[in-house]
Amino acid sequence: MCGIIGYVGYRRSQDVLFDGLRRLEYRGYDSAGLAWRENGRTECVRAIGNLDSLACALDAHSGTDDTSESAAVATATVSAGIAHTRWATHGGVTERNAHPHTDCSGRIRIVLNGIIENYLEVRESLAAGMIHCTSETDAEVVAQLISYYYDGDISAAVRSAVAVLSGHFAFVAMCDDDPHTLVGVRQECPLVVGMGDHELFVASSISAFVEHTRRVVVLHDGEMVVMRPSGLTVFDANALPRVPQETVVDWDEDRCEKDGFETFMLKEIHEQPSAIAETLRQARAPLAPRENHRLGLAQLCNVRRMIIVACGTSYHAALAGRMAIERWARVPVEVDVASEFRYREPIIEPGTLVLGVTQSGETADTLAAMRLARAQGATVVALTNAPGSQATRDADAVLFTRAGLEIGVAATKTFVAQVVLLCALALDLARARDALPADRLAELQRELDLLPDRVAHVTQSADSPMRQLAEQLVWSPFFLYLGRLSGLPVALEGALKLKEISYVPTDAYAAGEMKHGPIALLGRETPVVCVATEQAVLPKLLSNLSEVRARGARVLAIASEGCKQIGEHAEHVVYVPATDSLLQVVLAIIPLQLFAYHLARARGLNVDQPRNLAKTVTVE
Ligand code: AGP
Numbered sequence: 001m002c003g004i005i006g007y008v009g010y011r012r013s014q015d016v017l018f019d020g021l022r023r024l025e026y027r028g029y030d031s032a033g034l035a036w037r038e039n040g041r042t043e044c045v046r047a048i049g050n051l052d053s054l055a056c057a058l059d060a061h062s063g064t065d066d067t068s069e070s071a072a073v074a075t076a077t078v079s080a081g082i083a084h085t086r087w088a089t090h091g092g093v094t095e096r097n098a099h100p101h102t103d104c105s106g107r108i109r110i111v112l113n114g115i116i117e118n119y120l121e122v123r124e125s126l127a128a129g130m131i132h133c134t135s136e137t138d139a140e141v142v143a144q145l146i147s148y149y150y151d152g153d154i155s156a157a158v159r160s161a162v163a164v165l166s167g168h169f170a171f172v173a174m175c176d177d178d179p180h181t182l183v184g185v186r187q188e189c190p191l192v193v194g195m196g197d198h199e200l201f202v203a204s205s206i207s208a209f210v211e212h213t214r215r216v217v218v219l220h221d222g223e224m225v226v227m228r229p230s231g232l233t234v235f236d237a238n239a240l241p242r243v244p245q246e247t248v249v250d251w252d253e254d255r256c257e258k259d260g261f262e263t264f265m266l267k268e269i270h271e272q273p274s275a276i277a278e279t280l281r282q283a284r285a286p287l288a289p290r291e292n293h294r295l296g297l298a299q300l301c302n303v304r305r306m307i308i309v310a311c312g313t314s315y316h317a318a319l320a321g322r323m324a325i326e327r328w329a330r331v332p333v334e335v336d337v338a339s340e341f342r343y344r345e346p347i348i349e350p351g352t353l354v355l356g357v358t359q360s361g362e363t364a365d366t367l368a369a370m371r372l373a374r375a376q377g378a379t380v381v382a383l384t385n386a387p388g389s390q391a392t393r394d395a396d397a398v399l400f401t402r403a404g405l406e407i408g409v410a411a412t413k414t415f416v417a418q419v420v421l422l423c424a425l426a427l428d429l430a431r432a433r434d435a436l437p438a439d440r441l442a443e444l445q446r447e448l449d450l451l452p453d454r455v456a457h458v459t460q461s462a463d464s465p466m467r468q469l470a471e472q473l474v475w476s477p478f479f480l481y482l483g484r485l486s487g488l489p490v491a492l493e494g495a496l497k498l499k500e501i502s503y504v505p506t507d508a509y510a511a512g513e514m515k516h517g518p519i520a521l522l523g524r525e526t527p528v529v530c531v532a533t534e535q536a537v538l539p540k541l542l543s544n545l546s547e548v549r550a551r552g553a554r555v556l557a558i559a560s561e562g563c564k565q566i567g568e569h570a571e572h573v574v575y576v577p578a579t580d581s582l583l584q585v586v587l588a589i590i591p592l593q594l595f596a597y598h599l600a601r602a603r604g605l606n607v608d609q610p611r612n613l614a615k616t617v618t619v620e
Pocket of ligand 1: 311313314357358359361363410500614617
């Protein structure tokens with residue numbers, strides 16, 4: 001959920017760590033801290049609130065030291081440290097609960113992401129041995145446990161402690177006795193190592209150190225890394241050293257900046273054409289056998305039923321994908337919220353393919369649903385944006401979206417990339433199973449390939465009208481979103497965007513369901529956003545809109561160019577280019593992303609870091 005970073009090298013570690021925390025800020029946090037070696041002792045500064053508070057605390061701290069001398073000494077020697085942005089899980093938001101955490105002796109410090117499930121049990125055992133924790137956090141329990149096992153070898157102590165712990169977590173530890181050694185552990189939470197020249201980084205996300213190096217070593221579950229100025233050793237889950245496999249990520253530095261946009265979210269909305277183009281390129285590119293984790297032709301032909309599991313925005317992409325796969329390839333598809341699927345005792349028959357859709361590849365519920373399916377004999381495929389993520393390791397095959405790093409908490413470009421890749425998969429399935437005539441397949445492929453240009457066009461043309469509308473409706477207390485067939489996932493996703501970044505109560509429904517309850521919510525002036533891009537049910541939808549207008553509500557519609565009737569039923573219409581209705585999902589969502597964006601900005605909100613939300617939900 002939060003961000004961790006560690007550094008050992010020749011730079012001033014507190015600067016590297018603080019910059020790294022800035023890059024991890026988007027994940028959401030309510031306190032932050034860092035610990036570093038300086039002048040032969042470990043310094044530790046923590047603060048409640050944002051990184052500006054931490055910067056003030058660091059300034060105050062350096063005011064108590066001879067900073068110029070510290071800096072001179074630090075740059076001339078090896079420097080090491082760890083840092084953390086914390087989102088409170090155990091215990092409240094207090095300075096004592098903020099990271100880094102230390103043992104009673106103050107010798108061992110750690111920063112931890114994720115959750116230690118048996119921390120109360122461990123805490124009691126420690127208390128029985130007269131080791132008392134002073135905070136309410138699971139992280140302190142880990143520091144105390146490492147200290148309990150410590151006998152002069154920090155990596156051995158960490159290994160012994162990990163054997164006692166259960167949960168999903170990643171942490172980095174440092175010890176005063178061996179101050180330039182960092183030990184990192186990954187257990188179902190992300191942790192990657194960055195390889196610089198005579199310096200090493202370790203973090204929960206590559207973005208924390210991408211400005212310094214793009215050479216990375218991804219740790220797998222159960223692995224431990226020991227980092228020293230002289231190099232690193234990676235131990236596998238059996239505690240045996242393994243050769244670290246280095247890869248070079250192709251995300252350039254600029255991708256981690258805002259490129260001149262006022263927010264990451266806006267930048268990412270504008271990156272959607274390239275996210276789609278890259279994803280389509282990747283879907284077609286011939287891959288080296290070593291990298292080819294795609295479904296083979298035989299697997300595509302043998303699929304009898306599909307279950308797609310996902311959460312949040314990825315779930316909405318899955319709903320759109322279902323329609324494409326069923327309509328074009330005639331394969332029955334079920335879509336389930338991963339957190340429900342994992343507990344509903346699903347029936348998985350031979351020939352069932354389970355697809356986990358997760359941009360981060362680290363969402364706990366989706367991973368658990370995929371594992372359950374695999375244990376029951378399903379072929380499991382991950383559709384993700386994150387190479388090296390847990391989902392890619394848990395799956396039999398992987399389909400990659402290529403949206404690039406998404407920093408805004410609200411998913412935008414990863415959503416369109418997921419929908420496009422699911423449509424490409426539907427066409428592959430249709431082709432393999434002879435489910436569509438060749439000319440129809442070719443036509444759909446052409447339309448798919450036109451999407452990047454069309455998305456760029458809609459992004460430009462819809463921005464200003466959506467801003468104006470958002471400014472008009474900025475203080476509306478409630479919105480209702482409606483759609484039918486392929487318009488429904490768009491309505492659901494548009495409503496989710498509005499909720500998560502503007503905090504305005506919003507509901508979304510299949511338009512035909514409105515008369516069964518939600519119509520009671522409509523009053524004079526209630527804004528109703530309607531996705532009217534599905535021609536097959538347009539007359540039905542228009543009749544739903546008549547019911548809306550009869551209550552005095554205001555209709556804002558997204559419709560296909562050339563749709564004449566909609567004008568009579570809506571106060572405002574935003575037109576998107578006409579294409580196959582399933583592909584239109586990708587076009588119709590853009591005005592709604594922009595609407596949510598401008599409304600939240602007009603309310604003066606921080607769209608990149610909405611309250612209560614984190615980018616990756618690695619806990620249940
Ligand atoms: C969407 O804006 C949110 N960030 C959230 O709903 C997200 O889609 C969900 O948590 C699933 O994440 P994943 O795709 O990384 O699995």
